[in-house]
Amino acid sequence: MTTFHEKDVGVLISEEAVQARVKELGAEITRDYQGKELTLICVLKGSAFFAIDLARAIDLPLTLEFLGVSSYHGGTESTGEVRITTDVSKPMAGKHLLIIEDIIDTGLTMSFLLENLRARHPASVKICSLLEKPARAKTKVNIDYKGFVIEDKFVVGYGLDYGEKYRNLPFIGIWKHV
Ligand code: 5GP
Ligand code: MG
Ligand code: MG
Known part of the structure; x- marks a missing residue:
């Protein structure tokens, strides 16, 4: 049996490895936020799968918020011109925010998000990213x-x-055609 992705995508990080790491991160976050009111900010759409699994791995009474962003890409690279397409549903003042991202590449999207959320006077802002691609960093995050x-x-x-597809693969794969 072949599956729909096989000629286009190879496995980089297996489903088992992803799930094991999510559990470790969840345990670490659980320890660090004891006694605090934690708000997870899921950055749409890329971090949706990660944020939901991570939320279930955190043993705390947390709040889940969704923030949609679109970044303008000049060619294949993000330019740092980021726009909020769906905002969170509540004021963020006084909350302990943990921004959940899929990947930090140039870092420009996250820099924008940090600045935007800090301006709302939260109690704290931290970052959780499933992946980091340090080779392409343009700003230190x-x-x-x-x-x-x-x-x-x-x-x-x-x-x-890739073109809105492949989000539903349970592993991290490499696109074979670039
Ligand atoms: P940054 O502003 O850090 O350059 O861009 C972050 C966004 O670019 C990510 O949230 C993601 O949507 C997209 N991105 C960066 N690298 C990759 C990649 O290797 N694969 C996919 N599918 N998206 C990527
Ligand atoms: Mg993202
Ligand atoms: Mg994308």
């Missing part, structure tokens, strides 16, 4: 909770898309 560091390859799966 300190990632508080990091799943995996990867090489400069285009990846899909577990929320990450």
